[in-house]
Amino acid sequence: MSVSISRRILLSALALGLLSALPARSQELDLSYHHPVLEDYFAPVSAAPATPDAQGFIRRWSLLEPIAKPEIRTNAIFDDSYLNAEFAKEYFKDQMTIVPKDGQKVKLDKKTKLAWHCFDSQRYNVKLYRFASCLGLHPTEALFLAVTVVNVPEDMTVRMSVGSNSASKWWVNGEEVILLSGDRRMVVDDCVSPKITLKAGRNVIRGAVINGPGMSDFCVRFLDGKGRPVTNFTVTNQ
Amino acid sequence: MKKIEFSLAAILLTVLFALPAAAQIGNVYIHDPSTIVKCDGKYYTFGTGSGGLMSDDGWTWRDGAVRTGGGVAPDVIKIGDRYLVSYSAGYPGTEGKVRGVVTTMWTKTLDPESPDFGYSEPELVAFAGDDEDCWAIDPAFLLDPYGRLWCSYGTYFGAIRIVELDPGTGKRKAGNKAVDIAIDCEATALMYKDGWYYLLGTHGTCCDGVNSTYNIVCGRSRNVTGPYLDNMGRDMLQGGGKMVLSAGNRATGPGHFGHFVEEEGVEKMSFHYEADYNRSGRSVLAVRSLLWKNGWPVAADPFREGTYEIESERRGYSLELAVDFVRQQGGMRAFRIDPNEPVVELEEQKLEDVQDRWPAGEIGVRAGDYMFRPHQRWTVTAVPDKGGYLGAPYYKITIAGTERALAATEDGELVAVPQYTGADEQLWRIEQLTDGTFRIMTKITCACGKHQKCLMSTGDSTVALGEYDFSSDNCKWNFRDR
Numbered sequence: 156m157s158v159s160i161s162r163r164i165l166l167s168a169l170a171l172g173l174l175s176a177l178p179a180r181s182q183e184l185d186l187s188y189h190h191p192v193l194e195d196y197f198a199p200v201s202a203a204p205a206t207p208d209a210q211g212f213i214r215r216w217s218l219l220e221p222i223a224k225p226e227i228r229t230n231a232i233f234d235d236s237y238l239n240a241e242f243a244k245e246y247f248k249d250q251m252t253i254v255p256k257d258g259q260k261v262k263l264d265k266k267t268k269l270a271w272h273c274f275d276s277q278r279y280n281v282k283l284y285r286f287a288s289c290l291g292l293h294p295t296e297a298l299f300l301a302v303t304v305v306n307v308p309e310d311m312t313v314r315m316s317v318g319s320n321s322a323s324k325w326w327v328n329g330e331e332v333i334l335l336s337g338d339r340r341m342v343v344d345d346c347v348s349p350k351i352t353l354k355a356g357r358n359v360i361r362g363a364v365i366n367g368p369g370m371s372d373f374c375v376r377f378l379d380g381k382g383r384p385v386t387n388f389t390v391t392n393q
Numbered sequence: 394m395k396k397i398e399f400s401l402a403a404i405l406l407t408v409l410f411a412l413p414a415a416a417q418i419g420n421v422y423i424h425d426p427s428t429i430v431k432c433d434g435k436y437y438t439f440g441t442g443s444g445g446l447m448s449d450d451g452w453t454w455r456d457g458a459v460r461t462g463g464g465v466a467p468d469v470i471k472i473g474d475r476y477l478v479s480y481s482a483g484y485p486g487t488e489g490k491v492r493g494v495v496t497t498m499w500t501k502t503l504d505p506e507s508p509d510f511g512y513s514e515p516e517l518v519a520f521a522g523d524d525e526d527c528w529a530i531d532p533a534f535l536l537d538p539y540g541r542l543w544c545s546y547g548t549y550f551g552a553i554r555i556v557e558l559d560p561g562t563g564k565r566k567a568g569n570k571a572v573d574i575a576i577d578c579e580a581t582a583l584m585y586k587d588g589w590y591y592l593l594g595t596h597g598t599c600c601d602g603v604n605s606t607y608n609i610v611c612g613r614s615r616n617v618t619g620p621y622l623d624n625m626g627r628d629m630l631q632g633g634g635k636m637v638l639s640a641g642n643r644a645t646g647p648g649h650f651g652h653f654v655e656e657e658g659v660e661k662m663s664f665h666y667e668a669d670y671n672r673s674g675r676s677v678l679a680v681r682s683l684l685w686k687n688g689w690p691v692a693a694d695p696f697r698e699g700t701y702e703i704e705s706e707r708r709g710y711s712l713e714l715a716v717d718f719v720r721q722q723g724g725m726r727a728f729r730i731d732p733n734e735p736v737v738e739l740e741e742q743k744l745e746d747v748q749d750r751w752p753a754g755e756i757g758v759r760a761g762d763y764m765f766r767p768h769q770r771w772t773v774t775a776v777p778d779k780g781g782y783l784g785a786p787y788y789k790i791t792i793a794g795t796e797r798a799l800a801a802t803e804d805g806e807l808v809a810v811p812q813y814t815g816a817d818e819q820l821w822r823i824e825q826l827t828d829g830t831f832r833i834m835t836k837i838t839c840a841c842g843k844h845q846k847c848l849m850s851t852g853d854s855t856v857a858l859g860e861y862d863f864s865s866d867n868c869k870w871n872f873r874d875r
Contacts (some may be wrong), residue, residue: 369549
């Protein structure tokens, strides 16, 4: 979800104090605050397989450092045609098959190499903006790629539920299952896939989230036939 | 010179009548309007930037409200005999840049012409650091039934937060910590009703003209600091929110909800449309009645002019002229008839079938069984140049196909006059109540000069004018087209 350009200009001016005609008194207000750090949002991956949280959200993900998309000035361009074309582009070799290891790098072009980072999200939603900003990377006008592995004890018929900020597309075992188009806010259970079958054993989940200005995050879980969260599986990064 | 004046007047009237009755008139151009408040009989709202709008009747607006400080998205609340105004602006914080600050300031009156007018020095009550998951803009007040003053603020970048203020000073309550209560919205507002706190937020895209997808959603909580859940049990910290109002009626991007309680059962919501298709796609002030359905706020649809049965909530009888019931041909049919007899459509009774039998002068008005007869079908037409009330113009109510108009008498009774003249006693205020029924009020006031009278059932079949009472179905009506 972006803030429109005009709103951004206004807010930027506001942040710089340009719109303030009168100074405000603040003698009685504590002006200290916590500066965000990566640990607020992500923890290192442990050796043991993870499980979804109590609400079924998958928190273990491998995230690729953001692919710069400086041409995205506004999220108003995120119609279905644009997104399908953008998500179909190949940015690096084996893009749609890789199950990356922590620290593994991929080569976009002669000048650009990006690294994968394996994390357990501290929150139900994976804060892509903070993933980038806390690593010192440009957090907006970007394409984020995410991969995880879901291990199920037996074949399971489920629906994949996604909320993302902004648009995104998701694949299960190489099959596209859902597209979230438009200038989207991250809302739990915003979009839910048709019924899909998770095969007994290992299933690779892959997502691509694109955003212009503003915050970016996503949340993913599986729902059963009655819309209840599915939790009886493990999550690994391989 | 007179010719020019006439032309200008004609143009003005053309513009007035070209606009739908749902829209406010006059200078209604504003973005991020504050909650509408009433001060010394006038209505005020302030927007982003300096200044604001004011209105004598809540229908026709003009420039002229004054607010210092600039900044964005103010809010106003009356506390005691003073007005507390909040807005967000830049502030050189001790740690460098900030993502907005929220300030408050007092004034004894909102009337810029009053000698009592003037704002106190603004106090900083909330802020967000330049790398926090929050932008401290879009403040909104709530004074809860326990006398505690709350302020929500924030935008899409991170969380919506709430802080407690001191209602006596307008300053931040000592030791109070901000609490995150929602994400992925902005332009929030707070309400309290029947033991629930309601958090209104604006989702969607702002500031993109006719393509703005702004919409107003809501969650509720038993505690002012949340969790605010929507009708699906989703926390607004997870993006939840039940729709209150989205685009429609040739306008897009409703946002910046404000709650105005006229009196018991009469609630209004103010907001802006990002783009009004009838006004060059500009951002405009808008007002709707606010309904409550199963504990959730719902924006009423704008009242639509048209021809209706006006049905009493008391008995279900309908407002009608006190004239002879003219029987139609047919009468009693045999219960057992030949199924092979051809089926024909019967004609409804027409106005020309009966109106010659009606008295030429004034006719009494009563309620009766609805039979979709001409003396029971009323045409409701907006009269926007006759003034209005908060959110809507006055209406004339005439028997369909005629100029016979519903009118109030001096002694508080009802009559249908033979010709609509535009006199105040022939003008009606129509407002949808919180339960979805309508009240119909006179434009003229009672002898005391203060109260407008309400169309009410005095018996199942009799009607008169009386005092509005939300607890009585005598005061409630439904507009039905059947």
